Amino acid sequence: MDRLLSVENLSISFRTDEGPITPVQGVSFGVDRGRTLGIVGESGSGKSVSTKALMRLLPGSASLSPETRMRYRAKNGETVAIETLKPRDRALRRLRGGEIGMIFQEPMASFSPVYSIGNQMIETIRLHRGLGGRAARDLAVEMLAKVGISSPETRVDQYPHEMSGGMRQRAMIALALSAGPALLIADEPTTALDVTIQAQVLDLMRDLQRDLGMAMIFITHDLGVIAQIADEVAVMYLGTIVERGPTREVIRRPLHPYTRGLLEAIPAIDRLDARLKPVPGDIPSPSQRPSGCPFRTRCPEAVPGLCDRAAPRETAVGEGRAVRCHLHDAARAAA
Amino acid sequence: MARFVLERLLGMVLTLFLVSIMVYFIMELPPGDYADRFAFRKYSGTGVTVTEAMIEEIRRDLGLDRPAYLRYFDWISGIVLRGDFGMAYSFLTPVTNVLGDKVWLTLGLLFATLLITYAVSIPIGIYAAVRRGSAADYGLTVFSYLGLALPNFLLALIMLYCANRWFGASVGGLFSPQFENAPWSLAKVWDLVKHLWLPAFVLAWSAVAYQLQTVRATMSDELNKLSVVAARARGVPETRLLVKYPARLAINPVVSTIGFDVNRIFSELPIVAAVLGLTELGDLLLKAYLDLDMNVAGAILLMLTTIIVVMNFVSDLLLGWLDPRIRMGA
Numbered sequence: 001m002d003r004l005l006s007v008e009n010l011s012i013s014f015r016t017d018e019g020p021i022t023p024v025q026g027v028s029f030g031v032d033r034g035r036t037l038g039i040v041g042e043s044g045s046g047k048s049v050s051t052k053a054l055m056r057l058l059p060g061s062a063s064l065s066p067e068t069r070m071r072y073r074a075k076n077g078e079t080v081a082i083e084t085l086k087p088r089d090r091a092l093r094r095l096r097g098g099e100i101g102m103i104f105q106e107p108m109a110s111f112s113p114v115y116s117i118g119n120q121m122i123e124t125i126r127l128h129r130g131l132g133g134r135a136a137r138d139l140a141v142e143m144l145a146k147v148g149i150s151s152p153e154t155r156v157d158q159y160p161h162e163m164s165g166g167m168r169q170r171a172m173i174a175l176a177l178s179a180g181p182a183l184l185i186a187d188e189p190t191t192a193l194d195v196t197i198q199a200q201v202l203d204l205m206r207d208l209q210r211d212l213g214m215a216m217i218f219i220t221h222d223l224g225v226i227a228q229i230a231d232e233v234a235v236m237y238l239g240t241i242v243e244r245g246p247t248r249e250v251i252r253r254p255l256h257p258y259t260r261g262l263l264e265a266i267p268a269i270d271r272l273d274a275r276l277k278p279v280p281g282d283i284p285s286p287s288q289r290p291s292g293c294p295f296r297t298r299c300p301e302a303v304p305g306l307c308d309r310a311a312p313r314e315t316a317v318g319e320g321r322a323v324r325c326h327l328h329d330a331a332r333a334a335a
Numbered sequence: 336m337a338r339f340v341l342e343r344l345l346g347m348v349l350t351l352f353l354v355s356i357m358v359y360f361i362m363e364l365p366p367g368d369y370a371d372r373f374a375f376r377k378y379s380g381t382g383v384t385v386t387e388a389m390i391e392e393i394r395r396d397l398g399l400d401r402p403a404y405l406r407y408f409d410w411i412s413g414i415v416l417r418g419d420f421g422m423a424y425s426f427l428t429p430v431t432n433v434l435g436d437k438v439w440l441t442l443g444l445l446f447a448t449l450l451i452t453y454a455v456s457i458p459i460g461i462y463a464a465v466r467r468g469s470a471a472d473y474g475l476t477v478f479s480y481l482g483l484a485l486p487n488f489l490l491a492l493i494m495l496y497c498a499n500r501w502f503g504a505s506v507g508g509l510f511s512p513q514f515e516n517a518p519w520s521l522a523k524v525w526d527l528v529k530h531l532w533l534p535a536f537v538l539a540w541s542a543v544a545y546q547l548q549t550v551r552a553t554m555s556d557e558l559n560k561l562s563v564v565a566a567r568a569r570g571v572p573e574t575r576l577l578v579k580y581p582a583r584l585a586i587n588p589v590v591s592t593i594g595f596d597v598n599r600i601f602s603e604l605p606i607v608a609a610v611l612g613l614t615e616l617g618d619l620l621l622k623a624y625l626d627l628d629m630n631v632a633g634a635i636l637l638m639l640t641t642i643i644v645v646m647n648f649v650s651d652l653l654l655g656w657l658d659p660r661i662r663m664g665a
Contacts, residue, residue, distance in 0.1 A: 097570035
């Protein structure tokens with residue numbers, strides 16, 4: 001397999017007024033060239049923070065633990081140790097945008113309102129593609145056409161407020177792709193859109209990924225979306241990955257009680273008379289992590305005396321699958 | 336854009352019309368009129384008993400007996416059509432002669448003050464926001480609160496003392512004595528600049544303190560915007576990023592309050608002018624009021640308010656130029 005990015009033991013701490021909190025603890029994942037990793041979890045599970053750390057976009061109050069290793073294989077064949085880059089490094093600026101592109105949940109807020117779409121695209125193209133003037137503008141128009149925006153020659157001079165929500169997200173994708181990244185991080189890109197537009201944007205992203213041979217990390221809270229787009233999935237809960245594996249297998253045969261809960265919480269059109277089953281309770285704040293397994297306070301199968309004692313370790317289950325649960329360890333021990 | 340400018344232009348003309356009515360009304364407010372004052376001046380010490388009929392005659396001579404709206408019409412049409420602000424009664428010469436260079440000196444002082452205000456407050460406010468929580472930021476905050484708390488005239492006195500004591504500068508007035516009545520020349524302009532910086536600095540003091548806080552607050556907000564994070568995620572170099580994305584938007588509230596700053600400067604002008612011995616419009620306005628010399632007072636009030644209204648118009652245009660959402664009426 002051709003590893004593009006591998007993250008090991010990523011832990012992130014923040015200084016806050018109430019003392020330090022650690023919203024991400026010992027997270028490891030990786031992406032192969034041209035493949036899609038889905039990261040799924042509720043808000044507060046640390047999925048966005050983890051990808052921000054990849055781009056070194058965390059605020060000054062955040063720090064990475066010394067065990068953190070983030071390795072990225074750049075286009076020129078060099079391996080970049082992301083955690084060692086200094087804020088003013090050229091290598092970091094090349095990484096941001098040129099190697100790894102990022103799109104966000106709110107397309108309106110991701111654009112500056114006072115510059116045209118084209119202005120912001122051409123800036124990115126100049127930075128990463130070394131094109132200027134006419135050529136940069138032509139590429140911007142071409143990218144807008146590629147993401148399915150009609151009459152791109154006119155749209156390129158428009159401002160974000162002149163576009164609809166779906167079109168803005170398409171433009172945002174075009175903006176990220178205009179730098180020619182090998183990896184695209186999409187942080188809930190469809191959450192703020194209407195369902196019909198959501199489906200269009202998902203289709204578009206899948207097509208673009210295939211055409212450009214780009215890898216993708218797709219963050220969402222919706223396992224339904226993951227099922228459509230991701231090759232592999234990592235389920236995050238309170239700053240740790242509780243289960244991961246090939247998407248089809250995880251969805252067909254979820255091992256962790258939290259994954260099962262998320263799957264049962266998806267409304268289905270053929271079960272209209274059945275009541276929705278939400279995962280009970282709320283995700284605890286990172287400053288009040290439960291002892292032992294972080295999910296035990298909401299887990300319907302928690303075993304007193306076991307789950308509250310020690311945090312479960314990650315256990316490999318078959319090809320590329322792993323789960324972090326005492327119940328699973330116990331079942332295997334019994335078998 | 337043309338439509339935007341036209342709308343603002345119409346708004347400005349309408350405002351100016353209403354302002355001129357208000358100014359005229361304010362001129363009419365003080366009890367009595369210049370006829371009383373004229374009679375008092377003419378006959379005081381002569382032993383003549385002034386009768387109501389004599390005052391009435393003076394009033395008729397000066398045209399003060401006609402209804403207020405007719406006099407307003409004459410006054411405003413004279414100004415608009417002929418640039419004639421009427422007669423300065425206490426000087427017995429046209430108002431334009433009395434005002435003379437004072438209008439331009441006041442404008443010069445105003446622009447010098449605005450220039451200092453923005454040249455100081457915008458970069459420092461941005462710096463403080465970027466270095467938020469640092470020693471420099473706290474230092475600047477204390478300094479700017481001091482700026483808000485310290486009265487202008489006190490600062491003027493302190494500056495006057497220091498400038499004299501350590502630099503031996505002659506800082507009273509706007510000109511050195513040898514240039515006071517000299518015709519305009521390069522040397523005279525340079526002399527004016529040498530005198531102008533001190534009052535401009537004093538007048539800019541509180542405006543700087545105020546705008547520095549505004550810029551710092553909006554810049555701090557803008558720095559956390561997703562658009563800034565997104566631009567950083569595209570690899571835009573940090574310094575260029577700060578200027579192009581957050582700073583560009585952080586100056587909007589400053590631009591939109593240029594009119595307020597002009598207003599604040601004009602309100603502080605008379606007392607600062609009195610302390611620094613400047614003979615600009617504020618000083619003349621006070622005297623004109625004491626003398627009930629309404630055409631002079633009216634001309635000054637109208638000019639000051641016109642400057643404020645025009646500067647508001649300029650600030651609107653600048654804002655439209657800076658922000659496409661405003662320009663396009665979104």
